Amino acid sequence: MNLFDVYPLFNIAIDKGVGCKVFDNEGTEYLDLYGGHAVISVGHTHPKYVKAITDQAAKLGFYSNSVQNPLQVELAQKLGKLSGLEDYSLFLINSGAEANENALKLASFHTGRTKVISYKNSFHGRTAAAVRVTDNPKIVAPINDNMNVVFLPWNDLAATKAELEKGDICAVIIEGIQGIGGIKVPDVLFLQALRKLCTANGTVLILDEIQSGYGRSGKFFAFEYAGIKPDIISVAKGMGNGFPIGGIIISPMFKAVHGMLGTTFGGNHLGCAAAIAVLDIMAEENLIENAAKVGDYLMTELKKFPQIKEVRGLGLMIGLEFEQPIKEIRFKLLFEQKVFTGVTGTNVIRLLPPLTLTIADVNVFLERFAKCL
Ligand SMILES: Cc1ncc(COP(=O)(O)O)c(C=O)c1O
Numbered sequence: 577m578n579l580f581d582v583y584p585l586f587n588i589a590i591d592k593g594v595g596c597k598v599f600d601n602e603g604t605e606y607l608d609l610y611g612g613h614a615v616i617s618v619g620h621t622h623p624k625y626v627k628a629i630t631d632q633a634a635k636l637g638f639y640s641n642s643v644q645n646p647l648q649v650e651l652a653q654k655l656g657k658l659s660g661l662e663d664y665s666l667f668l669i670n671s672g673a674e675a676n677e678n679a680l681k682l683a684s685f686h687t688g689r690t691k692v693i694s695y696k697n698s699f700h701g702r703t704a705a706a707v708r709v710t711d712n713p714k715i716v717a718p719i720n721d722n723m724n725v726v727f728l729p730w731n732d733l734a735a736t737k738a739e740l741e742k743g744d745i746c747a748v749i750i751e752g753i754q755g756i757g758g759i760k761v762p763d764v765l766f767l768q769a770l771r772k773l774c775t776a777n778g779t780v781l782i783l784d785e786i787q788s789g790y791g792r793s794g795k796f797f798a799f800e801y802a803g804i805k806p807d808i809i810s811v812a813k814g815m816g817n818g819f820p821i822g823g824i825i826i827s828p829m830f831k832a833v834h835g836m837l838g839t840t841f842g843g844n845h846l847g848c849a850a851a852i853a854v855l856d857i858m859a860e861e862n863l864i865e866n867a868a869k870v871g872d873y874l875m876t877e878l879k880k881f882p883q884i885k886e887v888r889g890l891g892l893m894i895g896l897e898f899e900q901p902i903k904e905i906r907f908k909l910l911f912e913q914k915v916f917t918g919v920t921g922t923n924v925i926r927l928l929p930p931l932t933l934t935i936a937d938v939n940v941f942l943e944r945f946a947k948c949l
Contacts, residue, residue, distance in 0.1 A: 586910065588600050588910075589601045590606075592621075593608070593616075593620025593621055594619075594620055594621055595619040595620060595621075595622075595930065595932055596608050596609075596619060596620075596929055596930050596932060596933050596934075596937050597620070598620060598916065604914060605914060606910075606914045606915065606916050607914065607915045607916070607937065607940060607941060607944070608620070608916050608929060608930065609915055609916055609917045609927045609928070609929045609933075609941055610916040610917055610918045610926075610927075610928055610929070611928045611929050611930050612818065613813075613918065613928065614755065614787045614792065614813050614814065614893070614918075614928035615813045615814065615816075615817070615818055616814070616817055616818060616929075616930040617790055617791065617792075617813075617814030617815075617817050617854055617858065617863070617930065617931050618817050618853075618854050618857040618858060618861075618863065618930070618931065618932060619817075619930045619931075619932040620818075620930070622817070622853075622857055622932075624853055624856065624857055625817055625850065625853040625854065625857060627853075628849045628850065628852065628853035629819065629846060629849055629850050629853070631849070632647075632845055632846050632849035633846060635845075636845050637844070637845060637846050638841075638844045638845055638846065639844075639845065640840070641838070641839070641840075641842070641843060645843060645845065645848065647845055647848035647849060647852065648666075648668060648843045648848055650848070650852055651666070651668075651848045651851050651852050651855070652665070652666040654852060654855040654856070654859075655823075655825070655851075655855060658796055658855055658858065658859060659796045659797060659825070660796070660800075661805075661809075661825055663827075663828050664809075664825045664826055664827055664828065665825075665826045665828075665830075665832070666823050666824070666825055666826070667823060667824050667826060667837055667842075668821065668822070668823045668839075668842045668843030668847070668848075669821075669822045669823065669824075669839050669842035669843075670820045670821060670822055670839070670841050670842055670847070671701070671812055671820060671822050672700075672701050672706075672784075672786035672787075672810065672812035672813060672822055673700070673701025673702050673703040673706040673707075674701075674703060674706075674812075674822055674839075674842075675701075675786065675810035675811060675812050675822040675823060675824050676700045676701050676703075676705070676706040676709070676749065676782070676784060676786075676810050677701070677703045677704065677705050677706050678824050678837055679747075679749070679782045679784075679808045679810050679824045680692065680705040680706070680709070680746075680747060680749065680782070681705070681837065682780075682808060682824070682826065682830060682836075682837065683746050683747035683780035683782060683807075683808065684746050684747070685833075685836055686780060686829075686830055687746045687747070687778060687779070687780060689744055689745065689746035689779075690723070690724050690746055691724040691725070691726070691744050691745050691746055692708075692709055692723065692724070692725045692726075692745070692746055692747050692748070692749060693725075693726055693728055693736065693739055693740070693745055693747070693748040693749070693779075694709040694710070694711065694725055694726075694727050694728075694748075694749050694750075695711070695727065695728055695729070695730050695750055695751075695754070695757075696711050696727050696728065696729050696730055696757075697711050697730065697754060697756075697757030697758065697760070698710055698711045698727070698749070698750070698751060698754065698757060699711075699712070699751070699754075699755065699756035699757065700749060700751075700784055701786075702715060704719075704720050704723075705723060707720050708720050708721070708723040708725055709723075709725050709749050711727050711757075726739055730754065730757070730760055730762070731762060731763050731766045733765075733766050733769050733770070736748070736770060736773065737769075737773055740773045740774065740776075740777045740779055741773075741777060743777060743778070745777065745779045746779065746780065747779060747780040747781070747782050748770065748774055748779055748780075748781055748782065749782040749784060750762065750767075750770070750781075750782070750783060750784065751783075751784045751785075751786075751787065751788060752783055752784065752785040752787075752788035752789060752793065752797060752798030752799050753787070753788040753793060753798045753889065753890060753893055755787035755788065755893070755920070755926070755928075756920050757920070758895055758897070758920050758921055758924045759888055759889045759893060759894060759895025759920070759924065759926060760888070760895075761798070761801075761888065761889065761890055762802075764801060764802045764803075767799060767802035767804055768802050768803070768804060770804075771802075771804040771805075771806075774807070780807045780808060781806045781807045781808075782806065782807065782808045782809075782810065783797070783799050783806040783808070783809045783810070784810050785797050785798060785799070785809050785810065785811055786810055786811060786812045786813050786822070787813055787893070787928075788890075788893055789809070789811050789813075789814065790811060790813065790814035790815055790854075790858075791814065791858055791863050791864040791867050791891070791931050792814060792867060792891055792892055792893045792928070792931065793867070793890040793891040793892075793893055794864065794865075794867045794868030794871055794872075794890055794891030794892070795864065795868070795891070796864060797809065798890060798893075801890065805827070806827070807826075807827045807829065807830075808824050808825065808826055808827065808830075809824065809825040810822070810823075810824050810825075811823050811824075811825065814854070814931070815851050815854065816847060816850045816851050816854065817850065817853075817854050818850075819846065819847055819850035819851070820847065821842075821843075821847035821848075821850065821851050822842075858931070861932070863931040863932060864931070866931060866932065866933070867891040867892045867931045867933075868891050870892065870933050870934065870935060870937075870938060871889070871890065871891040871892045871893075871894065873935055873938055874892075874894060874927070874933075874938045874941075874942075875887050875889065875894060877938065877942055878894070878896060878942075881945075881946075881949065883898070883949045884896050884897070884898060885897045885898055885899050885923075889927075892927070892928065892929055892931060892933060893927075893928060894926070894927040894928075895920070895924050895925070895926055895927075896924065896925040896926075896927070897923055897924045898923050898924075898925075899923070900923065901922045901923055902919065902922070902923055902924065902925050903919075903922070905925065905948045905949065906919055906925060908947075908948040909944065909945065909948050912947075912948070913944035913945075913947060913948060914944075915941060915944050915945070
């Protein structure tokens with residue numbers, strides 16, 4: 577059997593990782609400024625993380641959601657504490673798309689409405705509802721194309737207000753920082769006004785923090801920069817440091833009804849062990865503060881390169897926009913300088929390293945980056 581060929585692949589097989597470094601199957605070392613697409617939060621193969629999963633696998637890998645799972649409770653308590661959302665509740669699934677799928681479903685159950693506001697250049701995932709609120713018609717299959725969604729310009733308060741005041745909007749879904757859209761940070765004043773407008777019009781505010789959350793922005797959630805509290809927050813990626821787990825964090829205004837949401841694998845014992853280890857490591861090693869500090873340094877240094885048109889982002893979620901396509905720079909970085917980075921569109925390099933990145937790692941990166949320009 578062959579693999580279904582949907583990914584353009586680099587001819588590199590990564591088979592080992594330690595901290596912010598990965599190694600291919602020939603032993604070549606790479607600096608990981610990509611984190612496997614913003615997934616690696618506490619670093620590759622962190623010993624505490626490895627032990628937590630190994631111990632749990634030796635004890636119990638899985639049992640169903642029909643019995644008590646104290647690990648889910650521990651995860652929810654620790655997540656509430658670290659994010660400051662102790663009065664919110666947690667529903668666990670396995671991926672980002674599933675998180676947004678459940679967020680939209682819950683919003684619709686709650687409001688009885690069906691129409692959703694999303695933003696231009698958004699990416700929310702590839703399942704039925706998540707892909708429909710994603711602004712990329714190429715990945716919306718005809719079978720997904722029946723949800724009522726309006727895509728508004730990023731940061732456009734007047735358009736958002738006009739749409740919300742029609743009174744029929746179920747939910748607004750917005751990324752904490754647009755990732756695939758090119759690392760675009762929403763204006764603080766826009767988010768604050770959006771929060772008020774959603775409340776005034778009975779609309780659920782969903783913050784997709786799948787890429788920007790879990791410390792990446794230098795705060796636990798990127799929306800904290802605006803001092804707001806969303807109604808639902810979707811998380812995944814960094815939550816499990818590579819173990820597939822996602823969740824929605826739900827404000828106390830929602831009433832849970834048995835059976836309204838559910839999943840076989842979501843919240844399984846192994847996933848919870850991984851996610852608890854991630855939170856413990858984040859707290860013990862002050863990784864949110866580290867992301868803020870190292871991210872600031874990295875952005876300050878990058879702004880000194882005249883070849884870059886714009887450096888934007890927060891913490892360790894950084895976009896470098898060039899006037900010209902960046903394919904060649906990225907290839908040089910990878911194949912000559914052995915540095916993994918990400919890309920969005922044709923002209924933007926994305927940096928999404930593990931949150932354990934050090935100033936010394938940044939200096940190595942800057943030296944290698946300079947050689948590629
Ligand atoms: C902001 C955002 N939302 C949702 C998703 C979908 O997550 P997943 O690929 O885990 O389904 C992604 C993935 O890149 C994302 O960046």
